[in-house]
Amino acid sequence: MISRSQFIGLASLVTTAILISGCERPPMATEQLGYRGTGMEQVTNPRLTAGLAEVHAMPEAAQPPADAVGPKASEVFQNVQVLGDLSVGQFTRLMVNMTAWVSPEAGCNYCHVAGEQLDADTLYTKRVARQMLAMTRSINDDWSAHVGQTGVTCYTCHRGKNVPAYVLTDHPGQPPLAQNAGITYGQNEPSALTAWTSLPVNASLLASADAPIRVQPVNALPIEGRSGATIRQTEATYGLMNYFSESLGVNCTFCHNSRAFTSWEQSPPARTTAWHGIEMSRAVNEAYLLPLVSELPPERLGVAGDAPKVGCATCHQGVNKPLMGAAVLEAHPELKTAAQ
Ligand code: HEC
Ligand code: HEC
Ligand code: HEC
Ligand code: HEC
Numbered sequence: 001m002i003s004r005s006q007f008i009g010l011a012s013l014v015t016t017a018i019l020i021s022g023c024e025r026p027p028m029a030t031e032q033l034g035y036r037g038t039g040m041e042q043v044t045n046p047r048l049t050a051g052l053a054e055v056h057a058m059p060e061a062a063q064p065p066a067d068a069v070g071p072k073a074s075e076v077f078q079n080v081q082v083l084g085d086l087s088v089g090q091f092t093r094l095m096v097n098m099t100a101w102v103s104p105e106a107g108c109n110y111c112h113v114a115g116e117q118l119d120a121d122t123l124y125t126k127r128v129a130r131q132m133l134a135m136t137r138s139i140n141d142d143w144s145a146h147v148g149q150t151g152v153t154c155y156t157c158h159r160g161k162n163v164p165a166y167v168l169t170d171h172p173g174q175p176p177l178a179q180n181a182g183i184t185y186g187q188n189e190p191s192a193l194t195a196w197t198s199l200p201v202n203a204s205l206l207a208s209a210d211a212p213i214r215v216q217p218v219n220a221l222p223i224e225g226r227s228g229a230t231i232r233q234t235e236a237t238y239g240l241m242n243y244f245s246e247s248l249g250v251n252c253t254f255c256h257n258s259r260a261f262t263s264w265e266q267s268p269p270a271r272t273t274a275w276h277g278i279e280m281s282r283a284v285n286e287a288y289l290l291p292l293v294s295e296l297p298p299e300r301l302g303v304a305g306d307a308p309k310v311g312c313a314t315c316h317q318g319v320n321k322p323l324m325g326a327a328v329l330e331a332h333p334e335l336k337t338a339a340q
Contacts, residue, residue: 024048033253033268040253040268056319058155058326062100065331066093068338078119082133085338094334098129101155103162110162124295131295135288139280140329140336146276151329151336156322157314166247166313168203169302187235193313195246199239206240206278207285207309213237213278216262244274247312248320270320277312285309
């Protein structure tokens with residue numbers, strides 16, 4: 001027999017366990033990422049991660065690899081501005097694969113007008129696709145500090161859709177109620193971007209080279225050097241950090257030792273990779289996405305009339321390595337500038 005007080009104890013224990021576990025049923029899996037006793041653990045739910053490999057698989061290439069020898073695309077075609085270094089076989093292979101990655105339903109006609117010469121730049125989609133080709137090559141050529149030899153293709157972001165599922169746009173918040181009052185700057189509007197916290201995500205942190213992310217003072221009396229971060233700035237940083245975690249499907253401890261968020265010495269190497277990811281996202285947005293504001297139709301723009309921007313989730317889509325780290329560049333060498 002259990003006594004009344006034992007029963008109450010047991011019942012409250014069970015209730016607490018249910019409350020603590022929230023919507024995710026235990027047992028969870030933990031992986032140690034740092035020294036023992038420092039809380040450097042990655043917590044995952046095996047029942048949620050089990051299906052990831054299937055969802056994040058890179059599809060078979062629609063066209064097999066082509067020979068790099070033979071006449072160049074620049075010699076054979078009329079209006080090739082980015083892919084001139086490819087052989088005609090490689091060029092055609094890329095057109096076919098690109099179609100499968102970005103416009104499987106509309107086919108070639110998503111960018112080329114049926115019956116018109118293929119060199120015509122009539123459709124905005126073709127002009128944007130040219131910009132995308134240059135962007136994808138720049139990521140693979142110049143940003144191996146982030147994407148390694150793994151690389152990216154159009155599929156990394158597009159996944160068979162005309163536009164990627166996750167982009168960032170400016171969020172002006174609610175209109176002010178009265179002059180200087182009630183300007184929310186995106187606060188108190190819980191969003192999936194920030195794991196349903198009411199923190200704002202300030203897209204400009206990933207679109208402008210000098211937007212500050214570091215907010216912790218480095219001296220005891222923060223008067224010189226790095227100091228004076230406002231509450232709004234700090235909230236933007238924490239919003240961004242929640243966005244990082246959501247984008248990669250990881251905890252804060254994937255990149256930080258949570259006893260000292262600011263310290264690089266105590267952070268796992270993933271934080272350095274993430275830092276290059278920030279620099280890459282900013283460079284890509286400034287050079288390739290922001291200029292599209294005059295090219296994209298109005299329905300593609302954000303509520304503030306700004307161009308959609310690339311963020312961590314655009315490529316990662318919930319896993320620490322996009323497409324589970326599949327070596328997509330090796331399978332699609334056309335998306336790197338050929339060595340001259
Ligand atoms: C997502 C947009 C897109 C799709 C889909 C697409 N193309 Fe293209 N195509 C382009 C772009 C952009 C260029 C120019 C590339 C450059 O400037 O380096 C181009 C150029 C070409 C050219 C060279 C024309 C010339 O003389 O300058 C040919 C040929 C071509 N495409 C064939 C195809 C075929 C065949 C398909 C379908 C299997 C296809 N394309 C699907 C965007 C697309
Ligand atoms: C790093 C992520 C990323 C990669 C890689 C990428 N794109 Fe995009 N693409 C975007 C974003 C962001 C937009 C704008 C999305 C929007 O309008 O909501 C876009 C838009 C487009 C559009 C305009 C579609 C429309 O209907 O308005 C085309 C066409 C396109 N991309 C083709 C390509 C092709 C072809 C490749 C590969 C050579 C490629 N993209 C690679 C992120 C990417
Ligand atoms: C994918 C890696 C990654 C994840 C996950 C991540 N961070 Fe960060 N965090 C960084 C990087 C990189 C910086 C430094 C940015 C810079 O130097 O511009 C940073 C900076 C910070 C800072 C500012 C430190 C300073 O010096 O002022 C704080 C605070 C912070 N993160 C908290 C968090 C919290 C809380 C979480 C979980 C919600 C988190 N981070 C998740 C990579 C990450
Ligand atoms: C253009 C696509 C793209 C964008 C945008 C991008 N990443 Fe990545 N990221 C990758 C690829 C590809 C890899 C895998 C590299 C490899 O295999 O070495 C990667 C790897 C990483 C890793 C290492 C993961 C591990 O398990 O070691 C971290 C951390 C990371 N990214 C963080 C970020 C953050 C934070 C952002 C946004 C600021 C970001 N990434 C934006 C493509 C991208």
